[in-house]
Amino acid sequence: MKQLAMSTTKNVINGQKMIQYLLNRPKTEMVGLGMIYGQPGLGKSRFAKQQAIMNDYVYIRLEASMAHKSFLIRLLEIIRFHLGMSKTPIYGSTNDIYHKIIDILINYDNLVIIIDEIDYAFDNKRILGSIRDIVDETLSVIILVGMSNAREKLLMADAHYFDRCNYFCEFQEISEDDIRLLCNEIPDVEIEDRIVTFLKKVTKGNLRKLMKALYSIETTSKAYDISEFTVEQLKLIEIS
Numbered sequence: 001m002k003q004l005a006m007s008t009t010k011n012v013i014n015g016q017k018m019i020q021y022l023l024n025r026p027k028t029e030m031v032g033l034g035m036i037y038g039q040p041g042l043g044k045s046r047f048a049k050q051q052a053i054m055n056d057y058v059y060i061r062l063e064a065s066m067a068h069k070s071f072l073i074r075l076l077e078i079i080r081f082h083l084g085m086s087k088t089p090i091y092g093s094t095n096d097i098y099h100k101i102i103d104i105l106i107n108y109d110n111l112v113i114i115i116d117e118i119d120y121a122f123d124n125k126r127i128l129g130s131i132r133d134i135v136d137e138t139l140s141v142i143i144l145v146g147m148s149n150a151r152e153k154l155l156m157a158d159a160h161y162f163d164r165c166n167y168f169c170e171f172q173e174i175s176e177d178d179i180r181l182l183c184n185e186i187p188d189v190e191i192e193d194r195i196v197t198f199l200k201k202v203t204k205g206n207l208r209k210l211m212k213a214l215y216s217i218e219t220t221s222k223a224y225d226i227s228e229f230t231v232e233q234l235k236l237i238e239i240s
């Protein structure tokens with residue numbers, strides 16, 4: 001399996017369109033806030049991390065144990081590291097740390113910050129409030145990444161504000177075309193085209209399940225010295 005390869009699925013294309021749209025927005029008229037949401041296993045986190053590496057964006061993942069202050073400290077650390085700033089101890093009140101972040105961000109207009117696992121913030125209104133303030137006080141693009149109900153939850157948390165979220169991008173089930181692309185690009189074995197429909201059916205368009213299936217196909221092909229994996233060989237593997 002090509003571990004670091006990322007295929008350009010329809011979701012990836014739509015996600016890239018969203019970021020470009022937000023970067024090119026009329027900045028005085030629109031805030032730079034967007035959201036990617038969808039079922040688990042559709043490639044949201046992978047997209048977020050890969051885009052951050054490739055395009056020099058900031059990536060931060062919320063954690064269940066994060067309190068408001070620890071979120072701001074972590075964000076400041078990551079932004080400083082990202083911009084190559086010296087690693088000095090972070091001290092001061094929650095509000096001091098918030099202002100340190102703002103002071104940096106107002107000097108870097110086109111910074112894109114992707115916040116993964118935003119669902120954790122729905123139980124912590126202060127984290128959500130600080131994200132809202134950062135969006136308002138800077139020209140940064142902030143992309144929130146969450147589960148399928150994240151859009152509703154965001155609007156429920158603060159409809160007045162998050163109505164202004166300028167772009168919602170729902171990651172969809174992986175299509176047969178996407179599966180064909182992944183079959184060509186990810187495993188180190190040829191896969192017959194007839195298997196694509198089968199894989200769509202058993203994985204229900206879930207990338208995590210697809211990756212497991214491709215791994216099974218690849219290891220079985222190696223064990224049996226198969227150069228092209230065909231429908232007839234499906235009986236050799238078990239796909240769950």
Ligand SMILES: Nc1ncnc2c1ncn2[C@@H]1O[C@H](COP(=O)(O)OP(=O)(O)O)[C@@H](O)[C@H]1O
Nearest residue numbers: 005006007040041042043044045046207208211
């Ligand atoms: N575009 C892609 N190309 C190849 N593999 C991908 C791609 N997107 C996701 N994956 C793989 O699919 C699995 C699920 O992706 P992940 O980003 O964790 O989904 P989500 O965050 O939506 O739950 C991971 O193993 C990931 O490496």
Ligand SMILES: [Mg+2]
Nearest residue numbers: 041044045046
């Ligand atoms: Mg994820």
